[in-house]
Amino acid sequence: MSVNTTPKSQRQPNWTEDIDLSASELFDLFGDEYTRRVYETITKQPRSGRAVAEAADVSRATAYRRLNDLRDAGLVRTEMMICDDGHHKERFEPVPTSISISLDDGIGAMVDIAD
DSSP: OOOEEEOOOOTOOOOSOOOOOOHHHHHHTSSSSHHHHHHHHHHHHEEEHHHHHHHHHOOHHHHHHHHHHHTTSSEEEEEEEEESOOOOEEEEEEEEEEEEEOOTTEEEEEEEOOO
16 A cells, blocks of 8 residues: 655744743643653654554544644644555654753743754
């Protein structure tokens, strides 16, 4: 079975710009065990939502919810895969990022897109 991929840009930031997440938003996002497991799973290799759920040992609903949160935050991007039989599915992959946390004058965070 061959698969054609088409980039999907809905709800995704321009990947050439910095992602502007506050420290609180970043901590809220990765403070959740399921989000960390889902994100770690796709950093090992891009996967479909179903494959993420299986690899992270979470329900499909939980996997998709966390993937959507990560995508909305600009940390995950998707591609639409269209199979020869006409079916389609999304493939999730991490956006290459660098995360910095500063504790100088209060807590601050910066997420930069890697070149």
